[in-house]
Amino acid sequence: MKILHTSLECYPFAKVGGLGDVVGSLPKYLNNIECTTEVIIPLYDNDKIKAQKLETIYTGDVTLGETSFDFSIKKSKFTALGFHIYFVDIPLLLFRPGVYAYPDDTERFVSFQLAILDWLVSLEAKPDVVHCHDHHTGLIPFMVLHVEKYKSLYHIPTVLTIHNAQYQGGFSYDKLNYIPPFNFDHAGLLDWDHHINPLATAIKCATMVNTVSPSYMEELQEQANGLEGLLSHEKAKCIGILNGIDDSTWDPETDPMIIKNYSISTLTSGRKANKKWLCEEFDLDINKPLFGFIGRLVYEKGADLLPDIISEALSNSDINILILGSGNADVEIDLIALKQKFSGRYNTFIGYDERLSHIVYAGADFLLMPSRVEPCGLNQMFSLRYGLIPIVRSIGGLKDTVVDIGDNGFGICHRNASVEDVCYSINRGIELYSDQKKYREIQKKSMKIDNSWNNAAKQYKELYKSLKHLK
Ligand SMILES: Nc1ncnc2c1ncn2[C@@H]1O[C@H](COP(=O)(O)OP(=O)(O)O[C@H]2O[C@H](CO)[C@@H](O)[C@H](O)[C@H]2O)[C@@H](O)[C@H]1O
Structure with a gap:
């Protein structure tokens, strides 16, 4: 055929x-x-x-x-x-x-x-x-x-x-x-x-x-x-x-774009090397959990919520946030403006960079996906394959692919695309991260999921x- x-x-x-x-x-x-x-x-x-x-x-x-x-x-x-x-x-x-x-x-x-x-x-x-x-x-x-x-x-x-x-x-x-x-x-x-x-x-x-x-x-x-x-x-x-997803291109064991390759058994040291590179490159603190976002900065992706999410989360919690994306000019300006206020804990790369996206999947600790509309979403599947825990709004394909840790799953889910819901989920992420044994178990579980084509x-x-x- x-x-x-x-x-x-x-x-x-x-x-x-x-x-x-x-x-x-x-x-x-x-x-x-x-x-x-x-x-x-x-x-x-x-x-x-x-x-x-x-x-x-x-x-x-x-x-x-x-x-x-x-x-x-x-x-x-x-x-x-x-x-x-x-x-x-x-x-x-x-x-x-x-x-x-x-x-x-x-x-x-x-x-x-x-x-x-x-x-x-x-x-x-x-x-x-x-x-x-x-x-x-x-x-x-x-x-x-x-x-x-x-x-x-x-x-x-x-x-x-x-x-x-x-x-x-x-x-x-x-x-x-x-x-x-x-x-x-x-x-x-x-x-x-x-x-x-x-x-x-x-x-x-x-x-x-x-x-x-x-x-x-x-x-x-x-x-x-x-x-x-x-x-x-x-x-x-x-x-x-x-x-x-193409599980041969998106494979942390062989991905040529990341800083250090790793498998389930070497995930901690491998991911640490990638996080270290990100923290050095973007002036972030390696000892704090790193929340990332990768995507088009458009309304459907909830990108307009990001500036308020960043302000709220960084005012109340000891974390890093790194944003990679481009799109709506007003959102880009707001994201850049926040760099000064939260220097050392927040950074953004405005633009498209395939290699950097791979390193974020391999080195961040949580991935934010506050989408208003998400026909499928690939980022959450790449992130599961790399042992990066997705924080998603349960909509469209995100609902079909991410199960909350409270339901014996491997991600953190919230109902609304709102600053309040995302910040609540970030706090759940911080709590999970503070229990490194449990965090590791969830990472390993996520890396075993077959989301291939x-x-x-x-x-x-x-x-x-x-x-x-x-x-
Ligand atoms: N600044 C940047 N730098 C580097 N890489 C970047 C980037 N911004 C985005 N990417 C990459 O682009 C891809 C985006 O995937 P999405 O699933 O979000 O697709 P998108 O919304 O464009 O497409 C639509 O189609 C896809 C495929 O059907 C659906 O999954 C989705 O829900 C639907 O909206 C990922 O590979 C991501 O890593």
Whole structure:
């Protein structure tokens, strides 16, 4: 069974957040269970991609309204990923250093999808399933069904995975002519609230839809940034499949990015070396418990709560806090301003740093995840694998993966995304940390949990197999 994943991110070539982790690892695990899984992403202007040996396998042009753009499909010769990766090269639209947040994102995302479909039409051996990730590839399920020039793809089932329903990629009808001619009787499938809404379109048109955790699928029926009714209506084809992690990349025994490798039996000395490096680098006190946060500084992650959490916790307790992230400019300013007030016990790195994130997983004592919305969350799974105790708000995938220590589990859970609840959980963490024997036991328990992709890959394979009967 041949599966093509279409995505804007794929680690290590393009990663802004968890989408990159998922698309960079699930295909490898699918290929271990006899699928032939390939990935296609845009060709970005970055060093990771420049270092690739690429072969051009197809050339063409896409037309957006009145404007045409040349494109080519390039295949990487790099095989160590565990899957083949293709790049869509559209020099004028996609060859940029960043992934998102350009004024012409609509043009970039639509042209990416058109180039993929043009290429697929040309292939003799077409994929058995096209797997789309988030709204950026959400017009593909519509176009394979209804665009005249893609009718040779009509029989191919499509899967939409929703990693984040907050972002839907809406654009106005004056860009309707970006979509090649289609039977206008179906125009309503593009519409949501008088806009073209690629995420809504994909939910309507994909053969199957899944979220990245079962709880998130349930939550979306109640709250989905305007798509609740649609998701309830399409319930019959919607399921939740919990993400996994790449346990070979995320392995404290072999991780080349951390200061000292360790296993369950050497966890104390190994983690201490990583903590020592963090404390020296960020001027923190190695003798106090270290609470970390890693992530996009956005409302969904509860990042706006962080400045008050830091002030409250550091005014009342003897701990360190280290924040790694970037995003909302006001939050960034507040986080930087606190450095002076709590110097020696608090620090922040504003930016994206993959290596530093690995060292935080390997060296902090607790990880804060005060998320308002968390479709799955990978940080808590990385942290469990590294013996870092997660402190999470029980929502979405966090609810599905973290069991509280009070229930014989391995994490600390709270009900609300509020300063009060998080500080209460921090105090529970301090209490646990003061009993080093118990703290160690919990760490060891967490490191034994199997959150690898093995389980989810089997569920995706079953899902792909079931699609034949649906189309
Ligand atoms: N400043 C920084 N420096 C270095 N590394 C950083 C970083 N900020 C974030 N990261 C890394 O980016 C990833 C973030 O993973 P999340 O699960 O939080 O994803 P995100 O919310 O982007 O994606 C969405 O998709 C994923 C995948 O489906 C879901 O898990 C999630 O709930 C959903 O919101 C982790 O690998 C983390 O270590």
